[in-house]
Each structure stands twice: as C-alpha cells, then as structure tokens.
Amino acid sequence: xxxxxxxxxxxxxxxxxxxxxxxxxxxxxxxxxxxxxxxxxxxxxxxxxxxxxxxxxxxxxxxxxxxxxxxxxxxxxxxxxxxxxxxxxxxxxxxxxxxxxxxxxxxxxxxxxxxxxxxxxxxxxxxxxxxxxxxxxxxxxxxxxxxxxxxxxxxxxxxxxxxxxxxxxxxxxxxxxxxxxxxxxxxxxxxxxxxxxxxxxxxxxxxxxxxxxxxxxxxxxxxxxxxxxxxxxxxxxxxxxxxxxxxxxxxxxxxxxxxxxxxxxxxxxxxxxxxxxxxxxxxxxxxxxxxxxxxxxxxxxxxxxxxxxxxxxxxxxxxxxxxxxxxxxxxxxxxxxxxxxxxxxxxxxxxxxxxxxxxxxxxxxxxxxxxxxxxxxxxxxxxxxxxxxxxxxxxxxxxxxxxxxxxxxxxxxxxxxxxxxxxxxxxxxxxxxxxxxxxxxxxxxxxxxxxxxxxxxxxxxxxxxxxxxxxxxxxxxxxxxxxxxxxxxxxxxxxxxxxxxxxxxxxxxxxxxxxxxxxxxxxxxxxxxxxxxxxxxxxxxxxxxxxxxxxxxxxxxxxxxx
RNA sequence: UGGGAUGUGGCCAAGUGGUAAGGCAUCGCCCUUUGGAGGCGACAUUCGCAGGUUCGAAUCCUGCCAUCCCAGCCA
Numbered sequence: 001x002x003x004x005x006x007x008x009x010x011x012x013x014x015x016x017x018x019x020x021x022x023x024x025x026x027x028x029x030x031x032x033x034x035x036x037x038x039x040x041x042x043x044x045x046x047x048x049x050x051x052x053x054x055x056x057x058x059x060x061x062x063x064x065x066x067x068x069x070x071x072x073x074x075x076x077x078x079x080x081x082x083x084x085x086x087x088x089x090x091x092x093x094x095x096x097x098x099x100x101x102x103x104x105x106x107x108x109x110x111x112x113x114x115x116x117x118x119x120x121x122x123x124x125x126x127x128x129x130x131x132x133x134x135x136x137x138x139x140x141x142x143x144x145x146x147x148x149x150x151x152x153x154x155x156x157x158x159x160x161x162x163x164x165x166x167x168x169x170x171x172x173x174x175x176x177x178x179x180x181x182x183x184x185x186x187x188x189x190x191x192x193x194x195x196x197x198x199x200x201x202x203x204x205x206x207x208x209x210x211x212x213x214x215x216x217x218x219x220x221x222x223x224x225x226x227x228x229x230x231x232x233x234x235x236x237x238x239x240x241x242x243x244x245x246x247x248x249x250x251x252x253x254x255x256x257x258x259x260x261x262x263x264x265x266x267x268x269x270x271x272x273x274x275x276x277x278x279x280x281x282x283x284x285x286x287x288x289x290x291x292x293x294x295x296x297x298x299x300x301x302x303x304x305x306x307x308x309x310x311x312x313x314x315x316x317x318x319x320x321x322x323x324x325x326x327x328x329x330x331x332x333x334x335x336x337x338x339x340x341x342x343x344x345x346x347x348x349x350x351x352x353x354x355x356x357x358x359x360x361x362x363x364x365x366x367x368x369x370x371x372x373x374x375x376x377x378x379x380x381x382x383x384x385x386x387x388x389x390x391x392x393x394x395x396x397x398x399x400x401x402x403x404x405x406x407x408x409x410x411x412x413x414x415x416x417x418x419x420x421x422x423x424x425x426x427x428x429x430x431x432x433x434x435x436x437x438x439x440x441x442x443x444x445x446x447x448x449x450x451x452x453x454x455x456x457x458x459x460x461x462x463x464x465x466x467x468x469x470x471x472x473x474x475x476x477x478x479x480x481x482x483x484x485x486x487x488x489x490x491x492x493x494x495x496x497x498x499x500x501x502x503x504x505x506x507x508x509x510x511x512x513x514x515x516x517x518x519x520x521x522x523x524x525x526x527x528x529x530x531x532x533x534x535x536x537x538x539x540x541x542x543x544x545x546x547x548x549x550x551x552x553x554x555x556x557x558x559x560x561x562x
Numbered sequence: 563u564g565g566g567a568u569g570u571g572g573c574c575a576a577g578u579g580g581u582a583a584g585g586c587a588u589c590g591c592c593c594u595u596u597g598g599a600g601g602c603g604a605c606a607u608u609c610g611c612a613g614g615u616u617c618g619a620a621u622c623c624u625g626c627c628a629u630c631c632c633a634g635c636c637a
Contacts, residue, residue, distance in 0.1 A: 323630055
C-alpha cells in the first residue's frame with residue numbers, strides 16, 4: 001500500500017473487509033466477483049462496481065471473478081457477453097482464467113434444490129403466477145399459504161424431476177421455498193426458486209427447461225466460487241435475509257460468503273436504466289450502444305474518455321450507502337485532468353474566418369515551431385506552416401468589442417499562437433453586411449509569438465494556414481439531456497422529451513496538416529477549444545473527430561453574465 | 563398505518579465523545595504565447611428537527627420528520 005492510500009480513510013466496505021481479515025474470517029481471504037447479467041451493455045454505473053470489486057481484490061491481495069448471471073434466457077444474448085468482456089478489459093481489469101457463468105452451475109444448483117426439498121423446505125406449487133401474486137398479501141397484510149405447501153417430500157421430488165424433464169408447460173408448476181407467508185419481508189413469503197421456461201438458453205441450449213431464480217442462483221454461485229464479499233446495490237438489501245436463509249439450507253463448511261450493499265451511481269444529466277438505454281438505441285435516438293452520447297463504457301470509449309479517467313472518477317465518487325446523484329461535472333473534470341497531462345496539442349479552426357496579412361510576402365510559406373504539450377516537455381515540438389492567408393475562429397473577432405474581449409477587433413493587436421503579432425486593419429463585408437474576410441498587418445519581429453520589445457498583447461489566438469489546412473468532419477457532442485434529472489418530464493411525456501436536440505452537431509473543421517494520418521482512438525487537444533478523439537470510422541480520406549469535452553471557458557462565463 | 567435502509571455546504575464525502583478532512587462546482591486574486599493548465603484565497607459557528615445524558619455530542623439516549631427500497635414465475 002502506498003503512502004497515499006494509507007492516508008485516505010477507509011470506506012465502509014474496506015472497514016468490513018479489514019475487520020474480517022483481523023478476525024481471520026474465511027481464512028482472511030478476499031474474493032469478490034463482478035456479476036453482470038448479459039442483457040445489455042455496461043454503463044458508467046457498472047464501472048463503479050467493476051472498479052470496486054476488482055479494486056478491492058487487488059488492494060487486499062485477493063481475486064475477483066467475472067461471473068455472468070445468466071439465469072433468465074428470455075432477456076439474455078451472446079452479443080452482450082462479448083461486449084461486457086471487452087469493456088472490462090478496456091477499463092483495465094483482468095479476471096484471468098476466472099470467467100464463469102451461473103449457467104455453468106445449473107446442475108449443482110439443481111442438486112442444492114433437491115436438498116432443499118428433502119429438508120421439507122421447498123414445495124412444488126400449482127398456483128398460477130397471478131394466484132401466487134394475489135395470495136402474497138401486501139406489505140401490511142400477511143399472505144395466504146398455498147394449498148400445495150404441505151405436499152409430501154416424495155411428491156415434490158417427483159414433480160420437480162418431471163419439471164426438469166420437460167413434462168409440463170410453462171407456468172404449470174413452480175418450485176417455491178417454504179419460509180413464512182406472514183413475514184414483513186415480502187421476499188420471505190415463499191419465494192419462487194425454479195420456474196419452467198421452454199426457451200433456448202444462449203449457453204446451455206435446450207438442455208434445461210427449468211431455470212433458477214436470481215436469489216437461488218446468486219448466493220449459491222457465490223458459495224460455489226468461494227466468494228467472500230458479495231457486493232451489490234442497495235435494492236438488494238431486502239434480499240439479504242433470503243440470501244442468508246438459502247445459504248443456511250445448503251452450507252456445510254465454515255467458509256461463508258457475505259452480501260454487502262452499496263449505493264449505485266446516479267449521474268446528473270444522465271440516464272442509467274438499461275431498459276431506457278435500450279429504448280434510446282432501438283428507437284434510434286442515438287446511433288447504437290457505443291454512440292458517444294451514451295453513458296455506456298463503449299460510448300465513453302468512442303467519445304474519447306480514457307480508462308484511467310473513469311477509474312479515477314470511480315475513486316473520487318466514493319462508496320457509501322446513501323442515495324446520491326453525482327454531478328456530471330466531476331466526470332468531465334476527470335477526463336480533462338487526464339487528457340491535459342497526456343495529450344498532444346494541435347490547432348484546429350472549426351468556424352473559419354479568413355484573414356489576409358497584407359504586409360506578408362505573397363506566396364511565402366514558413367514552418368514555425370510549436371510545443372506539443374506545455375505540461376510535458378518530453379512530448380517535444382512540431383512544425384506548422386504559416387502563410388499570408390490564414391483562418392481564425394469567427395468567435396475570435398468582434399467588430400464592436402467590449403474592453404474585456406481580449407481577442408481581435410479593428411485596430412487591435414493579438415498574438416497568433418507560435419506565429420506573429422497581427423493587427424486588424426480592415427473588415428471586408430459583402431453586400432449584405434456580412435463579414436467575409438479581415439485584412440491585417442503583422443510584425444516580423446514578433447516571430448514565434450514573442451514580443452522582442454516587451455509589448456504586451458492580451459489575446460492569443462489559434463489559427464491555421466488556409467492553403468495547407470486539411471479538412472475533417474468534426475462531431476460536436478454535448479450532453480444528451482437538457483435536464484439535470486432526465487426522468488422528470490411533463491405530464492404524459494417520458495424522458496425522451498428531455499433529449500437535447502443539439503447533442504450532436506456535425507461540421508467541417510480546418511486542421512493542421514500534421515493530423516492527416518491521425519489514427520482512430522488517438523486523442524488531441526484542439527487548443528483553446530477542447531479535447532477531440534479520432535472516431536473509429538475515421539479514414540485518411542475522410543477524417544472524423546469526436547469532441548470529448550470542451551476546455552473550461554472562463555470567457556463564456558463572463559460573456560454570459562452580461 | 564408493515565419491514566428494510568439513509569439523512570454532514572449546491573453535488574459527493576471523511577468523521578466512530580474532545581470542539582467539522584478532502585474533491586467537484588462557485589466566487590475573488592496572481593501567473594500564463596491556450597480567457598486552458600497552474601498557484602493562492604474565500605466558501606457549514608454547524609452535522610434532518612426537537613429534547614436529554616455529559617465538563618464536552620455530528621458522534622450516546624428518546625421522540626419526531628424527510629427521502630429511498632420491497633407485493634416479478636426480472637436481475
């Protein structure tokens with residue numbers, strides 16, 4: 001453990017683990033698992049869980065398994081088991097040879113169920129799903145016992161075996177645990193353990209037609225894998241008595257797994273529900289699960305987020321039991337912080353305004369040296385072409401500029417980054433009064449952007465040489481939702497009514513020629529604009545850059561205030 | 563009106579009887595060839611509320627209030 005992590009206070013799960021280690025519980029071993037259901041892509045909320053489970057295992061010299069919780073073939077698919085593995089790896093975690101599936105344990109789980117029946121703790125119930133529901137009672141009223149509750153053990157065994165053999169249609173029978181129909185905890189009112197589903201499973205095919213329920217499969221899978229700390233989210237807190245009850249029925253060792261619940265991640269301006277994310281994909285509000293506006297891990301990857309930034313984020317948000325909504329600004333801060341230190345700078349003009357420098361020699365091009373990353377000298381320098389005609393950003397010129405506008409205006413002098421000081425001498429307009437180009441003069445003595453006489457210029461602009469610049473498609477992504485809480489919609493409308501109509505704007509930008517060979521997934525800072533990542537569909541012939549995040553912009557704040 | 567949990571600044575989050583860490587956001591100032599980055603400073607007399615115990619309470623006790631979860635043969 002480093003000095004740093006030592007100083008940092010422990011969160012409640014670390015405290016529990018350390019106490020367990022002190023008490024030599026489970027031989028002081030730490031073994032966690034990340035248990036996704038393969039029914040959707042992983043999102044940033046899963047990233048929190050992944051970082052927690054794999055992180056804890058690493059911190060305490062333990063192991064973390066990957067276990068697909070695939071007990072419901074109705075919703076699951078191999079497409080998802082592939083994407084899930086890719087995303088976990090990309091995040092930087094490794095389950096080594098411990099990739100498991102709950103479906104691998106179906107036989108064992110079935111045997112455990114036989115034990116349960118033999119103990120007289122489970123029975124085959126013939127009530128329909130509706131009847132069971134109607135007889136479960138309410139939180140304030142006890143439920144009614146099933147008429148099949150006292151079926152003899154032999155009969156239960158026989159029926160359960162025939163359920164497995166496929167002798168009955170779906171819904172005809174269900175195996176239920178015999179616990180307590182009057183329990184104030186609804187989950188203890190004779191919960192279903194096995195249901196009949198005549199559906200092909202993505203791994204076991206048609207071998208099974210009965211499938212275990214989550215509560216039965218999860219805890220016992222933990223037991224089979226010798227998991228010590230089974231971490232899950234708060235909504236499973238009320239399942240814990242059942243988790244423990246099931247374990248009590250089959251356990252015959254000193255070792256025992258423990259379920260611990262923590263608060264799931266919620267992010268402002270973001271939707272996290274798998275069902276709703278699926279809707280965004282299926283109804284084409286976005287361009288697939290990896291659309292850069294999606295809060296999926298693959299979406300963030302395509303957007304230009306780094307694994308480090310997401311891990312750092314997960315670390316910063318902490319782990320606790322209270323419901324929370326993390327400000328998305330913290331995520332944005334995490335990626336800026338990471339990219340600032342390691343990404344090359346370049347100049348790109350997204351909204352060009354032509355400037356002709358009258359006193360610069362016609363036809364001349366010179367190469368000027370630019371620093372690749374002021375934060376990291378080892379990243380070196382590059383040469384960029386400069387000539388008589390350049391582009392600057394439209395927003396960097398104002399005809400009637402206020403004093404606080406430190407950029408170009410008639411008669412004002414600014415620095416062109418790594419190039420020269422220029423002064424705007426003339427504004428050229430078309431017949432409609434629109435500015436078509438600017439004329440300027442430059443100071444040859446200021447080459448490199450230095451001021452040999454100590455003269456101060458307040459503004460420094462990025463630019464690109466008009467002739468040498470290359471074009472690229474620029475995709476300007478913004479938050480997908482307008483509201484801090486996208487779930488809050490007007491009467492009769494749903495979260496899709498809160499979608500930001502400007503969450504994607506495609507434009508053509510002008511870049512330094514050095515970017516011609518930029519490879520997919522490579523990342524840059526466009527100086528004074530933001531961080532950009534080459535899209536996976538980008539080619540040399542048609543470059544595509546995705547905006548990951550803008551730079552912080554204090555001018556925008558000043559401008560807004562007025 | 564049952565059960566389970568949770569309440570510390572705008573958002574997170576430490577704190578576990580000795581007098582409120584840290585991060586994000588926000589606001590100042592400094593610095594700057596990115597209005598970026600960086601640096602410095604400000605930002606809870608108070609911990610859901612009300613009582614009580616104690617020399618001393620965010621921490622212990624009592625009562626109340628608020629929010630979240632639970633009535634799938636989903637996970």
